[in-house]
Amino acid sequence: MATGIERKLAEPSTIPQQLEDRPLAQKTSAASLYGWVDERLGLSDLVAFTRRKTVPVHRQSFWYYWGGISLFLFLVQCFTGVLLLVYYRPGAEAFESVRQITFVMNFGWLIRSAHSWSANLMMFSILVHMFSVYFMKAYRKPREFGWLSGMALLGLASVFGFSGYLLPMDELSYFATKVGLQIPMAIPWIGPIVAGLLRGGPDVTEFTVQRFFALHVVVLPAIFIPLLVFHLWLVQRHGNALPPSEEARPAAERKSIPFLPNFLRKDLAMWLISLNVLALLASVFPWALGKQYDSLSPAPMGIHPEWYFMSPFEMLKLLGSFLPGEAGEVAGILIFTLGIVLWLLIPFYDNTKESGRRARAAHYFGLLAVFALLATTLISYWTVR
Ligand code: HEM
CATH class of the missing domain: 1.20.810.10 (Cytochrome Bc1 Complex; Chain C)
Known part of the structure; x- marks a missing residue:
């Protein structure tokens, strides 16, 4: 005849697989500890949720x-x-x-x-x-x-x-x-x-x-x-x-x-x-x-500052060099801020699943940003030497 513990273990459980795979003695103490915590914190819901969650697999x-x-x-x-x-x-x-x-x-x-x-x-x-x-x-x-x-x-x-x-x-x-x-x-x-x-x-x-x-x-x-x-x-x-x-x-x-x-x-x-x-x-x-x-x-x-500030510093310098003096500095900051705002708002411009004109424009804008970031970082390191 099955003992109480064996009957309990035969019930469908919400216990994670790692606990299920252990030997009987370990399994019962681990299971009862898990049951104790679960009753108070609802761990089974979390385990069930993470088991349902999947991540796509593809080339990227x-x-x-x-x-x-x-x-x-x-x-x-x-x-x-x-x-x-x-x-x-x-x-x-x-x-x-x-x-x-x-x-x-x-x-x-x-x-x-x-x-x-x-x-x-x-x-x-x-x-x-x-x-x-x-x-x-x-x-x-x-x-x-x-x-x-x-x-x-x-x-x-x-x-x-x-x-x-x-x-x-x-x-x-x-x-x-x-x-x-x-x-x-x-x-x-x-x-x-x-x-x-x-x-x-x-x-x-x-x-x-x-x-x-x-x-x-x-x-x-x-x-x-x-x-x-x-x-x-x-x-x-x-x-x-x-x-x-x-x-x-x-x-x-x-x-x-x-x-x-x-x-x-x-x-x-x-x-x-x-x-x-x-x-x-x-x-x-x-x-x-x-x-x-x-x-x-x-x-x-x-x-010079850390490498990740070199590009914004250089961009500000380059953009500001089109006008003389303080006006140039202000213009540099304005154009730079505009670039950041456009980058921030991209989800509202390229907002459909279609691969049309907006999707292409956003893609080229991204390529331009990568190019600008790398080029200005290099120029900046070149000039501070
Ligand atoms: C300390 C900084 C950050 C941390 C710790 C962080 C963490 C994460 C993690 C763990 C994920 C899920 C896995 C993944 O897709 O990589 C994620 C997704 C995402 N992150 Fe970040 N992130 C950070 C900064 C950023 C930045 C700077 C952006 C863009 C401006 C960003 C935008 C997103 C988006 C849109 C997703 C959803 C991606 C998807 O659905 O595939 N995150 N982030």
């Missing part, structure tokens, strides 16, 4: 991983950032505390190097993700909010980068921030107010570090994290978009894999590869710390 599926890679690198940022926070001291002691982290604390150099490299890799993967989403036309109905929230995340990630760059207060970060803050200054009326507010005075000083620090560790995460949750929730709601080439195929010929465990396993493999790339870069090329800044000394040669 590789690009589906870049959002996940960006997410992973953001998690690395949070983890290493909290560790740095243990010893970092903003304000007048900023440089000294980073010197101690780099040269005195055990593995401080590695954590700092991982944080800085991961920030750069994250910006790179966000850009790859943005362009792949763009060329797969994943911004079209009903994913407009995915596109807009993504653009807001890119904007915030750039401000994360800009504010973090100043925190060591070495020569490079000091002068690059000084130059960077001159850009908002060119915007009539509000520019000087914004720049003054960020600097905490007429010049970049310890007060500026204090403000950038508050922005970097409190204000930005408080906006970024809820926005990221919204962005990920949208992906869950709408699923992954099909590129137009797949959309054109008959539904019966399209392939897909379950999200759990198949896609998740591949996603995790990509995270592991990213972690390896990060570990290699952070340990083989440790992040440098320059000389302490000196506001009285002249700016050294070759001062």
Whole structure:
């Protein structure tokens, strides 16, 4: 006769397959623990949902991983950032505390190097993700909010980068921030107010570090994290978009894999590869710390911001060179802002599944953006040498 436990196990269950495959003794304790948690948190609903979720498989599926890679690198940022926070001291002691982290604390150099490299890799993967989403036309109905929230995340990630760059207060970060803050200054009326507010005075000083620090560790995460949750929730709601080439195929010929465990396993493999790339870069090329800044000394040669700001700086410079003086600077900012607004509004222009004139125009606009980004980055590096 079947025992109570055996009868219970014979019932159709909602327990994940991994638990089902275990030996009997383990299975009963794991199952009862799962049952206990499930009763309180409704895990079965989540398991049932993830089992239903599928991810399309086609020639461009590789690009589906870049959002996940960006997410992973953001998690690395949070983890290493909290560790740095243990010893970092903003304000007048900023440089000294980073010197101690780099040269005195055990593995401080590695954590700092991982944080800085991961920030750069994250910006790179966000850009790859943005362009792949763009060329797969994943911004079209009903994913407009995915596109807009993504653009807001890119904007915030750039401000994360800009504010973090100043925190060591070495020569490079000091002068690059000084130059960077001159850009908002060119915007009539509000520019000087914004720049003054960020600097905490007429010049970049310890007060500026204090403000950038508050922005970097409190204000930005408080906006970024809820926005990221919204962005990920949208992906869950709408699923992954099909590129137009797949959309054109008959539904019966399209392939897909379950999200759990198949896609998740591949996603995790990509995270592991990213972690390896990060570990290699952070340990083989440790992040440098320059000389302490000196506001009285002249700016050294070759001062430049991080690579992802080189293109916008160069674009502003080129666009502004058509008119002399301040008018040129303002015109540069206006044309640049117009380009960004057009990029933001693309889901409302190319908004049908058709491959007509608008779809082609959006495609060429995307190619132009990639070309402009690469060309201006190269020109910019060429000219700062
Ligand atoms: C920290 C920044 C970001 C993170 C962590 C992130 C994360 C993700 C993840 C995990 C996905 C699902 C998998 C995928 O399709 O890759 C996704 C999808 C998407 N993302 Fe992002 N993303 C970020 C920034 C952006 C940016 C800058 C844009 C564009 C402006 C964007 C637009 C989209 C869109 C439209 C989708 C839906 C794609 C589809 O349905 O196939 N995201 N994002």
